[in-house]
Amino acid sequence: MVQRTSTTRGRSVVHVEAPRADELPAGTPGPARPVATRDGSGRFVPGAGTSDLARKGGKAAHESRQLAALLGLWEVPDDHPYAPYARLAREWRDAQIERLSATVGGGEVGPAPASIISSAALQLAASRWLSDKGAQDSDSKLLLEASRLANDSRQGLLAAHELCAREAQARPKESNLTRLLREVAGEKKP
Numbered sequence: 261m262v263q264r265t266s267t268t269r270g271r272s273v274v275h276v277e278a279p280r281a282d283e284l285p286a287g288t289p290g291p292a293r294p295v296a297t298r299d300g301s302g303r304f305v306p307g308a309g310t311s312d313l314a315r316k317g318g319k320a321a322h323e324s325r326q327l328a329a330l331l332g333l334w335e336v337p338d339d340h341p342y343a344p345y346a347r348l349a350r351e352w353r354d355a356q357i358e359r360l361s362a363t364v365g366g367g368e369v370g371p372a373p374a375s376i377i378s379s380a381a382l383q384l385a386a387s388r389w390l391s392d393k394g395a396q397d398s399d400s401k402l403l404l405e406a407s408r409l410a411n412d413s414r415q416g417l418l419a420a421h422e423l424c425a426r427e428a429q430a431r432p433k434e435s436n437l438t439r440l441l442r443e444v445a446g447e448k449k450p
Contacts, residue, residue, distance in 0.1 A: 287365060289366070295309045360373065365427065
């Protein structure tokens, strides 16, 4: 978070807000994804890469179900007008978490940045729904609320990026000696 000065009427002279995109910490790139081999028909072939991919997929599915239950993203009935927006919010949330993990979080996204991204996904979906509804009904109040929610979503994404980068930088690094001893012993990285 950064402190800004403001000349905006009604706003404190100094206030705290999420940094701009060009002020965000660089973060840590994630490890390379496991490579699973396939046979001629496209089916996975047993091996280390396939096992790693299956393990990561199972973990991701479990975390996604837990997060969805926590946030109530699955509770929207299919016939509700908001249902397509909720589905897109889930897909967008998953894509953003995957992107942060790969580019900023060193292969991980902690629960706090994931929660912020999930809230940003809900805000963005609600913004789009209200925007569409406001445009249909020519309701300027709905359009203003949609704009506010979209801006809140943007702020959340910037805060999640910064938090994810700081968590990645604070994570203990494995020393070369520890890595060498682990490799000599034939152990996989924990």
